[in-house]
Amino acid sequence: MDIEIKAWLYDILNAIIEIEGFFLNQTKDFINYQNDIRTKRATERN
Template sequence: MDDSIKTWLYDILSSINEIESYFVETPKMFEIYQNDLRTKRAIERNIEIIGEAMNRILKENSTIEISNSRKIVDVRNRIIHGYDSVSDDVIWGIVVKNLPILRNEVEILLNS
């Protein structure tokens, strides 16, 4: 695997880890997330980083095995360009449903 792709995969993993770190001392509950503007913005920023890293990976190797890779980039674009229409529900769904899957896939790629 290309060193650039590995770097971007590590960036994705680092952002996922950072998002998870926000819930070490705080319960992982939607209501808490929704009422904490700093955490919301920090998570959105990390999802932007994940989306940008994924965009770079896809430009380098469009056949990489990551579920919903195009949707990840689309979410990044939505946060950046449609910031006023970002839904807390959608972001929270990504945090609880999609990031664990993405973490697993990235770890598999990095260990292969």
């Protein structure tokens, strides 16, 4: 596999782990996500 592709996949994995951390103290309910502007914006930018 190309080193550049591995780097992209590594970045994607780290973003997923970080996004999961946004939801540690709350349920993964879409309504709650829509109403929490900080979590929503942080997730979308990641």
